[in-house]
Amino acid sequence: MIQFRSARVALAAAATGALALTACTADGAGPSGGDTNIVQGSGDITHVAAADRQEAPDLAGETIEGERLALSDFRGQVIVLNVWGSWCAPCIAEADDLVRVAEATADQGVQFVGINTRDNSRVNAAEFEEAHGVPYPSLYDPDGRLLLEFPRGSLNPQAIPSTLIIDREGRIAARALTALSEERLTEALDPVLQEG
Structure with missing residues (x-):
C-alpha cells in the first residue's frame, strides 16, 4: 500500500511538472490553456550579471534528425537555446524572427x-523546421526530460516558448519566457556578444 501511495505521489508531481512546462505563451496574454490554470511566461527578459550566472546543464540527446548533440559541443560560443513545439502558436509566430537572428549572427x-x-512525432517537428527554414539543430524531447535537467532555483525554461542565452563559458546570461521578435532577441543577445 505504501509503494502504491508513493507511486501516486510521484505521478502527481510529474503531471504537475509537465503542466508547468506545457504553457504555450503569448506576450502578456492570459492563460493559454483555457481553464487549465497553467502558469505562463511574464513576457519579461531576465538578464544576469556575469558574476552571478549559473552553469547551464550540458543537455545532450538526439536531434529531430536522429543525430547526437550536446550543448558542450558548442563551448566557447554564445548559445541561444530555444524551447518550442510545432503545436504552439507563439512558437510559430517567433520562428522566422529566430531564423533571421541565427543567420545574422552565425559568423559572430x-x-x-x-x-x-x-x-x-518527429515528423511534425521536422515539417515545422522545413516550413520556417530553420538552419540550426533541435534536440527532440517529446516528454520534457531535458527541461528537467536544469537545477531547481536556476534561471530555467518554465514556459513554451522559452529562450535562454548561454555565454561563452556555458553560463546562463539571460532568459525570456515569451515569444521573441527579432529586435528583442538582438537586444538581449548583443550585451553577451560584447563580453568578448
Whole structure:
C-alpha cells in the first residue's frame, strides 16, 4: 500500500511538472490553456550579471534528425537555446524572427539550438523546421526530460516558448519566457556578444 501511495505521489508531481512546462505563451496574454490554470511566461527578459550566472546543464540527446548533440559541443560560443513545439502558436509566430537572428549572427560565434518538446512525432517537428527554414539543430524531447535537467532555483525554461542565452563559458546570461521578435532577441543577445 505504501509503494502504491508513493507511486501516486510521484505521478502527481510529474503531471504537475509537465503542466508547468506545457504553457504555450503569448506576450502578456492570459492563460493559454483555457481553464487549465497553467502558469505562463511574464513576457519579461531576465538578464544576469556575469558574476552571478549559473552553469547551464550540458543537455545532450538526439536531434529531430536522429543525430547526437550536446550543448558542450558548442563551448566557447554564445548559445541561444530555444524551447518550442510545432503545436504552439507563439512558437510559430517567433520562428522566422529566430531564423533571421541565427543567420545574422552565425559568423559572430553564436550557435542556436532548439529543444523541441511535447511533439509526439518527429515528423511534425521536422515539417515545422522545413516550413520556417530553420538552419540550426533541435534536440527532440517529446516528454520534457531535458527541461528537467536544469537545477531547481536556476534561471530555467518554465514556459513554451522559452529562450535562454548561454555565454561563452556555458553560463546562463539571460532568459525570456515569451515569444521573441527579432529586435528583442538582438537586444538581449548583443550585451553577451560584447563580453568578448
